Amino acid sequence: MSRKMKNKVVTNLTIERIASEGKCVGHHDGKVVFVTGVAPGDVVDVRITKGKSSFMEGEPVHFHQYSKDRIEPFCPHFGTCGGCKWQHINYDLQKNYKRQQVLDQFQRIAKVEIPEVLPILGSEKTRYYRNKLDFTFSNKKWLTLEQIRSEEDFDRNALGFHIPKMFDKIIDIDHCYLQGGISNEVRNELRAFALEKNYSFYDIRNQVGLLRNLIIRTTTTNQTMVIVQFGESDPERIQEVMEFLKNRFPEITSLLYVINTKGNETFHDLELITSSGLPYIEEEMEGLKFQIGPKSFYQTNSEQAYELYKVARDFADLKGDEIVYDLYTGTGTIANFLAKQAKQVIGVEYVAAAIEDAKVNSQINGIENTLFYAGDMKDILNEDFIQNHAAPDVIITDPPRAGMDEKVVQMLLRLAAPKVVYVSCNPATQARDLALLGEKYQVQKVQPVDMFPQTYHVENVVLLTLKK
Numbered sequence: 001m002s003r004k005m006k007n008k009v010v011t012n013l014t015i016e017r018i019a020s021e022g023k024c025v026g027h028h029d030g031k032v033v034f035v036t037g038v039a040p041g042d043v044v045d046v047r048i049t050k051g052k053s054s055f056m057e058g059e060p061v062h063f064h065q066y067s068k069d070r071i072e073p074f075c076p077h078f079g080t081c082g083g084c085k086w087q088h089i090n091y092d093l094q095k096n097y098k099r100q101q102v103l104d105q106f107q108r109i110a111k112v113e114i115p116e117v118l119p120i121l122g123s124e125k126t127r128y129y130r131n132k133l134d135f136t137f138s139n140k141k142w143l144t145l146e147q148i149r150s151e152e153d154f155d156r157n158a159l160g161f162h163i164p165k166m167f168d169k170i171i172d173i174d175h176c177y178l179q180g181g182i183s184n185e186v187r188n189e190l191r192a193f194a195l196e197k198n199y200s201f202y203d204i205r206n207q208v209g210l211l212r213n214l215i216i217r218t219t220t221t222n223q224t225m226v227i228v229q230f231g232e233s234d235p236e237r238i239q240e241v242m243e244f245l246k247n248r249f250p251e252i253t254s255l256l257y258v259i260n261t262k263g264n265e266t267f268h269d270l271e272l273i274t275s276s277g278l279p280y281i282e283e284e285m286e287g288l289k290f291q292i293g294p295k296s297f298y299q300t301n302s303e304q305a306y307e308l309y310k311v312a313r314d315f316a317d318l319k320g321d322e323i324v325y326d327l328y329t330g331t332g333t334i335a336n337f338l339a340k341q342a343k344q345v346i347g348v349e350y351v352a353a354a355i356e357d358a359k360v361n362s363q364i365n366g367i368e369n370t371l372f373y374a375g376d377m378k379d380i381l382n383e384d385f386i387q388n389h390a391a392p393d394v395i396i397t398d399p400p401r402a403g404m405d406e407k408v409v410q411m412l413l414r415l416a417a418p419k420v421v422y423v424s425c426n427p428a429t430q431a432r433d434l435a436l437l438g439e440k441y442q443v444q445k446v447q448p449v450d451m452f453p454q455t456y457h458v459e460n461v462v463l464l465t466l467k468k
Contacts, residue, residue, distance in 0.1 A: 332358025
């Protein structure tokens with residue numbers, strides 16, 4: 001029956017609420033229908049794209065009635081580019097839905113007693129809030145159906161974002177509302193320069209082409225890093241590109257490039273060459289400086305990261321004599337942010353380069369009460385580690401989207417620190433881990449933080465204390 005439903009159209013489906021991953025929910029013949037690109041209150045006809053015994057998935061093909069909560073998207077690329085899927089929902093409702101998402105995940109997965117989830121901390125900026133964007137050069141520009149049917153001969157070179165679920169199709173971006181500063185000008189003028197010079201844009205299927213990727217990073221201190229990734233070693237043309245960017249945009253404080261002939265765009269194992277300026281940019285937070293290199297991780301919304309870290313600091317409630325373990329410390333941003341209020345902070349992180357950044361960030365800020373270790377969390381945080389270091393009074397953990405490895409959770413239970421502050425970018429895996437930590441811990445506070453307006457993503461901070 002489910003296969004028969006595929007490509008069928010369900011008519012007059014009322015969209016009831018938002019579910020996980022930004023999809024919305026309606027019901028048809030007793031089944032849940034997950035629909036993309038709609039808002040609660042819409043009445044739509046939906047083409048079914050996937051049918052299972054208990055649910056279906058679909059996409060809207062006709063709107064009979066629009067939700068009163070809809071607003072007009074401000075970006076002309078909305079609906080094609082997959083970056084800002086909630087532009088059609090007003091920001092107050094976005095925040096409400098994100099808070100509800102946290103509550104739903106905790107009730108469904110964690111199944112532990114929780115206090116009232118605090119009102120979400122919204123982002124002051126709802127546009128131009130990202131400090132890092134990656135753009136891809138491609139000779140496979142995505143065309144609309146209208147363009148294809150017109151049979152016109154379109155230039156297929158593009159510089160922009162991947163079309164969702166189409167690894168080889170790139171939407172050519174004119175203006176992106178995610179990153180401010182000179183980001184749009186750099187992208188557009190570099191594209192125009194490359195077209196004028198007839199440089200080859202990357203062919204991802206055949207893995208050939210000169211221009212492959214463009215990364216732009218910015219800071220609240222008005223510094224800008226630009227990284228150009230080349231798919232071929234062509235010193236003359238590479239030099240032309242670098243000279244163009246240097247001369248056209250003197251605002252660029254860190255201009256780098258990398259030659260990447262691998263099968264993917266990652267460059268953490270490749271040498272980056274500084275063409276001009278410094279090999280890093282600097283961010284500031286409460287007088288602390290953080291060096292951000294081309295391979296460094298830093299929270300993508302700088303201003304809201306400060307709000308997030310303040311929540312973590314408030315939850316930790318340090319008095320000055322505590323030993324703090326900062327797990328998944330990254331470049332040590334939280335560790336260094338908390339260090340002046342603790343006796344010692346010990347940071348642990350899988351990526352060795354990030355740990356080197358963390359040490360540099362302690363050094364340039366004159367912080368002497370931090371220790372940093374690189375390695376797999378579940379391997380480092382063992383009995384020997386516990387024997388050789390003071391027991392933690394507070395544990396800060398900020399794992400990736402997959403959450404903590406179960407061995408790490410078991411070690412937290414073994415350590416039994418009086419407080420655990422759990423920062424998460426994925427409430428579902430956070431809820432799963434809380435279910436395990438519930439053996440010894442109780443949830444005291446829950447604070448959602450919106451780091452990514454116009455998307456369904458939400459950060460969440462939880463304070464856990466040992467059960468009495």
